[in-house]
Structures are given as structure tokens and as C-alpha cells.
Amino acid sequence: MTKIKSIRTRVWNWTGPTVPPQGNFCTNASDALGMKGDAMESFRFHQWLTCEVEADDGTIGIGNAALAPSVTKKAIDDWYAPLVVGEDPFDYAYIWEKMYRRTQAWGRKGVGMTAMSAIDIAIWDLMGKLVDKPVFKLLGGRTKEEIPVYYSKLYSGPIDVMQAEAEEAMKAGYQAFKMRFGWGPRDGMAGMRENLKRIECVREVIGYDKDLMADAYMGWNLDYTKRMLPKLAPFELRWLEEPVIGDDTTGYAELNAMNIVPISGGEHEFSVMGCKNLLQTNAVSVLQYDTNRVGGITAAQKINAIAEAHQVPVIPHAGQMHNYHVTMANTNCPMSEYFPVFDVEVGNELFYYIFEGDAEAQDGFLQLDEEKPGLGITITDKYLEHFEITE
Numbered sequence: 001m002t003k004i005k006s007i008r009t010r011v012w013n014w015t016g017p018t019v020p021p022q023g024n025f026c027t028n029a030s031d032a033l034g035m036k037g038d039a040m041e042s043f044r045f046h047q048w049l050t051c052e053v054e055a056d057d058g059t060i061g062i063g064n065a066a067l068a069p070s071v072t073k074k075a076i077d078d079w080y081a082p083l084v085v086g087e088d089p090f091d092y093a094y095i096w097e098k099m100y101r102r103t104q105a106w107g108r109k110g111v112g113m114t115a116m117s118a119i120d121i122a123i124w125d126l127m128g129k130l131v132d133k134p135v136f137k138l139l140g141g142r143t144k145e146e147i148p149v150y151y152s153k154l155y156s157g158p159i160d161v162m163q164a165e166a167e168e169a170m171k172a173g174y175q176a177f178k179m180r181f182g183w184g185p186r187d188g189m190a191g192m193r194e195n196l197k198r199i200e201c202v203r204e205v206i207g208y209d210k211d212l213m214a215d216a217y218m219g220w221n222l223d224y225t226k227r228m229l230p231k232l233a234p235f236e237l238r239w240l241e242e243p244v245i246g247d248d249t250t251g252y253a254e255l256n257a258m259n260i261v262p263i264s265g266g267e268h269e270f271s272v273m274g275c276k277n278l279l280q281t282n283a284v285s286v287l288q289y290d291t292n293r294v295g296g297i298t299a300a301q302k303i304n305a306i307a308e309a310h311q312v313p314v315i316p317h318a319g320q321m322h323n324y325h326v327t328m329a330n331t332n333c334p335m336s337e338y339f340p341v342f343d344v345e346v347g348n349e350l351f352y353y354i355f356e357g358d359a360e361a362q363d364g365f366l367q368l369d370e371e372k373p374g375l376g377i378t379i380t381d382k383y384l385e386h387f388e389i390t391e
């Protein structure tokens with residue numbers, strides 16, 4: 001029997017060059033605070049956590065998390081690792097329940113579930129390596145020849161800059177695009193018009209035969225979104241993402257029921273139960289959990305089954321291999337979000353600097369290598385000079 005010997009966590013603090021923040025590049029939940037100056041700061045994530053689960057034969061599975069990495073590290077080191085060390089990684093369902101139930105008083109969402117996710121992903125990577133199979137082959141196998149991806153960037157900015165970026169993305173072969181809104185409730189009618197101008201400018205470049213989505217990153221509210229939806233209708237968005245804060249399930253449901261623009265969300269939801277609530281209340285037309293927040297691959301597979309039964313497609317938040325493997329293995333996951341490889345800006349793209357082996361999009365699709373066991377990534381030392389690592 002294989003046993004888990006140890007769990008190693010490291011926080012990677014990016015100290016390398018970053019693209020400086022610019023005004024109105026993306027609304028976010030802190031906008032409602034009414035304070036000037038710090039909104040952009042709260043929308044940057046320049047830390048990452050790696051979680052390595054080692055088996056007694058020396059094989060190492062790699063997981064990761066990007067939410068509150070230093071606190072998540074502490075949760076793993078102090079609470080979760082002792083529950084997992086000594087177990088057989090192939091008892092992953094039992095290990096998951098053990099982590100979940102032993103921390104029921106505080107661990108169900110947020111940092112607790114993020115810590116569980118990182119460990120669970122590492123366990124799946126480990127299992128794949130131990131049986132010499134890619135993870136998607138353990139989950140249901142190949143459901144599509146390759147994974148269509150959507151280009152996810154187009155932060156709000158000057159119109160000519162956004163149009164140039166959209167043109168580049170078109171040339172690179174993408175068939176679907178997601179942009180960000182830069183203005184929200186505090187910017188009034190004038191801000192609404194700025195938002196609309198930017199959707200129009202992107203549509204001008206990509207036309208109406210390609211999918212366009214837009215993300216408010218919880219920076220709007222219910223009233224504002226209700227006023228915006230009719231104005232957005234002519235632009236035929238495939239979805240409007242996270243118009244309100246993650247806890248406002250009834251707000252999502254109300255907006256989705258208006259049936260003007262499909263509403264999406266879930267990247268700030270946690271666990272099987274949390275996603276079940278979103279689905280049961282018809283809160284979202286597209287479910288976008290992130291595997292490294294929602295409870296790892298073990299939870300993601302259960303959520304996928306519930307979503308499929310509700311006929312709600314799952315398009316996980318962010319790129320990254322744990323999400324791609326899940327997407328490949330589920331018919332109900334039609335495509336993946338894809339962050340183009342880019343200089344460090346918001347921090348979304350930091351994983352490209354920590355791992356080697358992430359699938360790269362070609363002509364709007366990506367492929368998973370059948371020959372690479374596990375998730376197919378390794379930790380790289382290529383950019384070590386740009387990180388301060390806490391162990």
C-alpha cells in the first residue's frame with residue numbers, strides 16, 4: 001500500500017517587475033467602500049502557494065492555491081497535513097471527507113476549502129504519477145479532441161488599446177473573448193456609457209459571429225446591474241460574469257431570471273453544497289468554480305454531476321492544468337478560460353512563472369499530453385530570482 005509521507009508548502013512572493021495599475025481597469029468588490037486609491041491595490045494577487053504531497057516511494061504530487069497563500073499555508077501545515085499524512089492517496093474520497101468533517105466548524109469555505117483544494121489536487125497529481133496516467137484519464141477520459149479556450153484579458157482601458165489587443169487576439173486564432181468592466185455604481189450614468197463604449201469597441205473588432213463575455217468581478221450591485229442589463233442586450237454577450245458579490249445568491253437568481261443576458265459566477269463559491277445552492281436556485285447559467293478553491297478535483301467531479309443534471313455548463317475559472325483536466329474529462333465542460341501568457345500584472349498569470357508544463361493555446365484550442373502522467377506540470381526554477389519563497 002502506498003502511504004503519504006509528507007506535505008510541503010511554499011509561498012511564492014513575486015518581487016519581479018509588474019505592469020503598473022491603471023485607473024478603471026476592472027471593477028471589484030472594494031469599489032463599494034467609497035474610498036479612493038486602494039481599489040486597484042485590492043485587485044492584485046502577487047503570491048502563490050505550492051503544495052507538494054510526497055508518497056513513501058518518493059513520488060511527489062503537486063497542488064497549488066492562489067487565495068490568501070500565507071494563511072492557506074498555515075492552515076495546511078497546522079491542521080490539514082496531520083490529517084492526511086499516513087493515508088493511502090488512493091483513498092482520496094475518504095481523505096477529502098476527513099479534512100472536511102474534522103474542520104467543519106471553520107473550514108467549509110474560504111481559506112479552509114482552499115487549503116483542502118490544494119492538497120486534493122496534489123493527491124490527484126500523485127495518483128496519476130503512481131499509475132502513470134494523466135489525471136483526465138482517471139476522471140472519465142477524453143471527451144473532446146482538444147479543448148476550445150476563450151481569450152481572457154481585455155482589461156478596461158483606452159479604446160484604441162483595447163481594440164489593438166482584440167485584434168491581436170483575433171490574429172492568434174481565438175474564437176471567444178472576455179473583457180472586464182471598468183466602471184460601476186459610483187460612476188453613475190457617465191460610467192455606464194464608458195462601459196458600453198468599450199463593449200461596442202470590442203464588438204467592432206471581433207464582429208458578432210464570435211462569443212464575447214464580460215466580467216464585473218463583483219464590482220456592481222443588484223440595482224446597477226438591473227439598469228445595465230437592457231443596455232447590454234444589443235451586444236449579445238454570451239454571459240455577464242459576477243455582477244454582484246459571491247454571497248448574494250438570490251441577487252444572481254433574480255438577474256438570471258430576467259433572461260436578458262445569461263448570468264455566470266461561482267469562482268468565489270466553495271464546496272459541493274455551495275455550488276448545489278447556485279444550481280438549485282437557477283442563480284447561474286454558467287457555473288465557474290475554480291478547482292483550486294472549490295474543494296479540488298474530488299469536489300469538482302461531484303459538482304460536475306449536479307451541474308450536468310441541471311443542464312448548466314461548467315467552465316472553470318482561470319486556466320491551469322487542474323481545471324483543464326477536469327474540462328477534458330467532462331462533456332458538460334464545453335471550453336476553458338485561458339489567460340494569455342503575459343508580464344505579471346494582476347497576478348492571475350503568476351502560475352506561468354512557477355510551473356512548467358501548462359498547456360498553451362494554439363489557434364484557440366489547447367491539448368493535454370496523453371504521455372504525461374498526473375497533471376503534467378513541474379515546479380520550475382527559471383524565475384527564482386523574481387521570487388521570495390517562504391517555507
Ligand SMILES: [Mg+2]
Nearest residue numbers: 215241242267
Ligand atoms: Mg471572473
